[in-house]
Amino acid sequence: MKIKSILKQLAVVTFVVFAFACGGSDDGGAASSITVTGNPSTVFAGESVTFTVTNNLGANVTTSSELKVGGTVISNPYAFSTAGSFEVTATSGGLTSTTTITVQPIPVPTSITLSSTTDSFWYDDGQASLLVVTNLGNEVTVNSTLTADTGVVTNPVTFANPGTYNVVATYELEDGSTLTSNTIELKAVESTHTTKVMVEDYTGTWCQYCPRLAYALEQAVASNSNIIPVALHDDNDMPFPNITSLLNTFNITGFPSGRVNRTINWNESTAQPAALLNNRQNMGLAISSSISGNTITAEVKVHYDLKITSENRIVVYLLEDGLVYPQINFYNGDPSSPYYQQGNPIQDFVHDNTARTTFTDVYGDPIPFADAATGSTFVANYSVTVPASVQNTANLELVAFVVGTDNKVLNVQKADLGEVKDFD
Missing domain, CATH: 2.60.40.10 (Immunoglobulins)
Known part of the structure; x- marks a missing residue:
């Protein structure tokens, strides 16, 4: 009789423990925190940052999150127009997280380099393609002015007459100052030999x-x-x-x-x-x-x-x-x-x-x-x-x-x- 009583008590205890364990997971394990990150965390003004929000359970909740900078809702991705240090706050389900984005001023080039695909070509049916690159590695050919001895030229460069021409590029910065490139020499060649x-x-x-x-x-x-x-x-x-x-x-x-x-x-x-x-x-x-x-x-x-x-x-x-x-x-x-x-x-x-x-x-x-x-x-x-x-x-x-x-x-x-x- 004692054995049966003990077994009955054990069964009751087991049921209670099982019921308590199951009851503890009825809410699906609600998240208790979120984390927001920006990629990249350091950018130049005008460059976009993509934000990602995850909760402590590992779920990505970016689409259901609201992003704010200084109380103003922002889009995702977001481009900061000015330099500075900005705190971005994400809100999701009453939970918040903050990350800091460092925005650097756009670097200003200090020099430009002019180059050409060739230094000589037939004057009557040849051409030279020019390239202008800043010291920061950015190509600015289309935003540069190309000038030869004959005046402003277009790219690719052609000449109406044979001869040797000096070509230079200039590039205007936002503050109105101008950068001037190196000078390159282009030869527009006339054919002088008979083909046999x-x-x-x-x-x-x-x-x-x-x-x-x-x-x-x-x-x-x-x-x-x-x-x-x-x-x-x-x-x-x-x-x-x-x-x-x-x-x-x-x-x-x-x-x-x-x-x-x-x-x-x-x-x-x-x-x-x-x-x-x-x-x-x-x-x-x-x-x-x-x-x-x-x-x-x-x-x-x-x-x-x-x-x-x-x-x-x-x-x-x-x-x-x-x-x-x-x-x-x-x-x-x-x-x-x-x-x-x-x-x-x-x-x-x-x-x-x-x-x-x-x-x-x-x-x-x-x-x-x-x-x-x-x-x-x-x-x-x-x-x-x-x-x-x-x-x-x-x-x-x-x-x-x-x-x-x-x-x-x-x-x-x-x-x-x-x-x-x-x-x-």
């Missing part, structure tokens, strides 16, 4: 179709002297020392093959290379040479109207005209061909513009960047021993050309041995 185009004829005396391309090249050159021909032979009569390397590099798999400016397949029309003559190039070339005994010396100059953005290289060929060797002729029976009934082979076929050797690496020697700036002139001096294959030094000529990193010819010049060929 090189056509290389990969050929051989054994090649029965090669007379066709040789004739097409002859006609192209006759129509425009700025088309420069070079014949690269792969035969036993007039072999070019670097022919195998060129065949592999430029993927020459059949003869005849023509290449315009080294890398463009020629369709054997005059129009194709002639169209490239309208492409303005940054540079032009000049050649002078002489022969003494068995040694040829040459000076080649490359003048840059406008600087380059990638490496250039220079190649110089030695060519010979007037070489007579029999030429296989598929067109002997073709009435429409200029070689109709000329024989097969043509016994007295004259081979002109035949490459004999190079003064440089066949793919070019580098032109230093310092010598390829706007207005700069690169000068190179070469010498070569007359190849044993040369038949008549009076028929020698030099072809010099500049190539880019892709091996494409940018500009070319041709001169007879002993001739002084100036820039044109």
Whole structure:
């Protein structure tokens, strides 16, 4: 009986404790405090602060809270317009919390710097984009006045005439004072060089179709002297020392093959290379040479109207005209061909513009960047021993050309041995 009584008392106590525990959570654990924070807590005047309010239970109650500064309700986020230290009070469900926001005055720049995307460009279709930055790192280009020797200019800057122009920027502060930038020099450049185009004829005396391309090249050159021909032979009569390397590099798999400016397949029309003559190039070339005994010396100059953005290289060929060797002729029976009934082979076929050797690496020697700036002139001096294959030094000529990193010819010049060929 005592055991039953004790068990009954324990059950009652347990029920009371359970009921009391449950009764204590009926209100859901009401919050007893809130905390307001500002992000960031230190700002410049005019910058916004975002406020967050949380209660001691970890719940975000920002949207149900009211924010005040000096008794005035403010929005969230809020931008303080003046400098100072401000107490922000948040109220939520009768609970309050305060945080302090420090507002610093907007820093005032003390200097500005003017820069440009380029210091030189073609005056008639080029431009330079300018940038004005304060010493605080803020860009103020659109709020600055840009002035050149010609007067106020817009950005990007262009000029109606070639020349060198000094440009400066001014920036007015809120107090009416003015900051003046450094002065930069811009060169509006005029093109002074003629663009020429090189056509290389990969050929051989054994090649029965090669007379066709040789004739097409002859006609192209006759129509425009700025088309420069070079014949690269792969035969036993007039072999070019670097022919195998060129065949592999430029993927020459059949003869005849023509290449315009080294890398463009020629369709054997005059129009194709002639169209490239309208492409303005940054540079032009000049050649002078002489022969003494068995040694040829040459000076080649490359003048840059406008600087380059990638490496250039220079190649110089030695060519010979007037070489007579029999030429296989598929067109002997073709009435429409200029070689109709000329024989097969043509016994007295004259081979002109035949490459004999190079003064440089066949793919070019580098032109230093310092010598390829706007207005700069690169000068190179070469010498070569007359190849044993040369038949008549009076028929020698030099072809010099500049190539880019892709091996494409940018500009070319041709001169007879002993001739002084100036820039044109």
